[in-house]
Amino acid sequence: MKDPIEFWFDFTSPYSYLVSEKIDDLAAKHGRKVKWKPIMLGALFKTTGTQPLTQVPLKGDYAIRDFARSARFLGIPYRQPSKFPLTTLATARAYYWLHDRDCAMARKYAHAAFRAAFTEDRDISDPAVVVELAAAQGANGEELAAALGTQEVKDRLKQECDAALAKGMFGAPYVIIDNEPFWGADRLPQIEKWLETGGF
């Protein structure tokens, strides 16, 4: 059994959403599992001195156009969130809380959160929305709501952000296959070839 692929992302990243709709099937085709790892892009951007994409002059306008066009190219539904970008602290903390209890439920929650943000224009940075989405997958909403503010859950996400930086992550999505990093939804063809050939 080959090592799982790592899929590092931020829930506010449109290109991460696009990869989230493809990566599990792509990996399964090549006998691989995928570890999903939400982090906070803001923490990485402090290290690299990067601005959120849509706040860069000219590039921001292009990005808004490219998010939707790339989604059409990949055959994935997409609607630009009216509030963007989002600070997805609660969204990511909830993911790890769920993951440490029920890995499959966490995966379903992650899909639900991405789709809520990028097809239904829901504000997934809102802890009430996060709890609702998790509860819809079968989680105990009251326990989750209470957990979100605890130091333990805060530290859990902080550790993952530190781990992402240590792996050289500077943007999302960031997919790692056997130590080889791939940044961006536009690297899906290279990811596929890498899985097919074991490296090129």
Add this chain to the structure above:
Amino acid sequence: MKDPIEFWFDFTSPYSYLVSEKIDDLAAKHGRKVKWKPIMLGALFKTTGTQPLTQVPLKGDYAIRDFARSARFLGIPYRQPSKFPLTTLATARAYYWLHDRDCAMARKYAHAAFRAAFTEDRDISDPAVVVELAAAQGANGEELAAALGTQEVKDRLKQECDAALAKGMFGAPYVIIDNEPFWGADRLPQIEKWLETGGF
């Protein structure tokens, strides 16, 4: 006859080199010509507040790896220049001087300059190298060497940089098909689909 595609680039941009090896054939397959337009990325970066890719922490290391991998993926020879990035003022000015005299010769010079930089590690920012590369395509080297410092040739390039900004360009390569912009060598599959379908 459909309008030509516009291919805006900087001679120092590895991803522009990759597109330069593909775009003419891709366009011809769909009955299109390509207008080549070198500009100075530095002029755009002043507007957007962007750093050269390889000078961004973490992202720079990834980029060096990704240049070569993307070249292998596309089946294009690639060698990372030892001096990088280059300020390609003379390289681009020579292109327009040639273009305004012999369009086909300018295209051959552009290919020669890209290949000199990215397969032979030659310093194409050096005016002596620029003149040599142009002369090898049949240009009058003495006339070109004298022209490079003239206000007319400087203004010609400046106007193209202004035109690029006016078209929303913020990075290279930047390909425009019937007003639709595509940034990056990784947009080649979308460019191909756009040419096939007339938009998606």
